[in-house]
Amino acid sequence: MVSSTDNHGKDGAEGDKAGAKADEPKLEGPELLEAIKKQVEYYFSKENLMQDSFLVSKMDKEYYVDLTVLADFHLLKVLTSDDKLIVEAIKSSKKIALDDTQKKVRPVNINARTTLILRNIPSACPVAEVTAFLEKAKLPATVGLHPDVGDNWFASFESEEAAKAALEKAKGLKWQSKTIGCALKSENLLKGITPGMAPGTSAPGAASVPGFYVPMAYQYGGYQYQQGEGERG
Numbered sequence: 001m002v003s004s005t006d007n008h009g010k011d012g013a014e015g016d017k018a019g020a021k022a023d024e025p026k027l028e029g030p031e032l033l034e035a036i037k038k039q040v041e042y043y044f045s046k047e048n049l050m051q052d053s054f055l056v057s058k059m060d061k062e063y064y065v066d067l068t069v070l071a072d073f074h075l076l077k078v079l080t081s082d083d084k085l086i087v088e089a090i091k092s093s094k095k096i097a098l099d100d101t102q103k104k105v106r107p108v109n110i111n112a113r114t115t116l117i118l119r120n121i122p123s124a125c126p127v128a129e130v131t132a133f134l135e136k137a138k139l140p141a142t143v144g145l146h147p148d149v150g151d152n153w154f155a156s157f158e159s160e161e162a163a164k165a166a167l168e169k170a171k172g173l174k175w176q177s178k179t180i181g182c183a184l185k186s187e188n189l190l191k192g193i194t195p196g197m198a199p200g201t202s203a204p205g206a207a208s209v210p211g212f213y214v215p216m217a218y219q220y221g222g223y224q225y226q227q228g229e230g231e232r233g
Contacts, residue, residue, distance in 0.1 A: 027079065036079050036089035040070060044096050044107040049193050059195035064104035111188050114163045116155045118170065119181035123147040137173055139166040154185070 027035050042048055049056055058065045070076060071083055080086065087102055097108045121130060127145055130153060134142065140163075144156035157163040163184055170182040 032079065033085065033089045033092065036076065036086055037093050039075055039079065040086070040090060040105065041093055041095045043070065043073075044105070046189050046193075049107075049190065053197065056193055056195065056197050059106075060104075061195050063106040063110060063190065063195055064099055065106065067103055067105060070105065107190065109160065110190055111186060113160050113184040113186050114157050115185040115187065116157065116163055116166050116170065117181075117183045117185050118153040118155060120151055120178040121147075121153050121175045121180060122151050123149060123153075133175070134166075137169055139169045142166075 026032075043052070043055060055065065055069075058069050067083060067086060071081075071086060076086065087098065090096055090098055090105055093108075095108055096105055098105055121133075125147070127147075130147075131142070131145060134145075134155065139155075140157055142155045143158055145153065147153050155166065157166055167182055167184055170180060173180045173182075
């Protein structure tokens with residue numbers, strides 16, 4: 001997915017080359033809305049924000065960015081010059097949201113509970129064995145599973161709804177003779193990101209946001225990495 005850093009001309013890296021080719025067919029209707037939505041969702045994903053100092057610098061203290069900023073990004077310009085279409089696409093997303101004026105957008109679930117803590121499962125157990133145990137108990141599919149000290153395990157799920165469903169399924173389960181303790185873990189998905197941070201800088205204690213990286217471009221139906229793009233001069 002191409003980041004804002006790669007598409008903003010003078011304020012970012014030279015990234016116009018990462019846009020759609022002139023001979024590529026233009027998207028229309030639902031496919032166009034889906035492409036717009038996926039591109040904006042990627043802009044506001046943690047994966048991108050941890051690397052995209054330009055977009056972070058445009059955030060206010062509530063993580064909102066003006067739509068006028070997004071509309072000026074190259075790849076969105078390739079998709080559409082209609083601000084109303086961008087608004088319509090964002091409305092259908094569960095990952096990003098508009099403010100009341102519909103002139104700003106930010107990521108949804110900045111603070112989310114998508115991880116289930118499971119206690120009293122030996123840390124030395126193979127991951128495959130714990131995975132099979134959770135599947136047998138009919139918990140929702142995990143997207144991540146790893147042990148921690150003190151016989152604790154962390155199971156990550158696709159959404160907060162899935163994590164809550166897993167919590168209900170896990171109640172009363174036993175590993176051998178021990179009852180498994182369980183609780184949802186609350187975490188800030190944008191931890192380490194400081195809204196309004198100037199490009200190439202970082203606030204005390206915050207994660208460093210590099211000024212260059214290999215960007216990623218959305219194509220309808222999937223993502224593709226763009227090689228050789230995005231490095232600052």
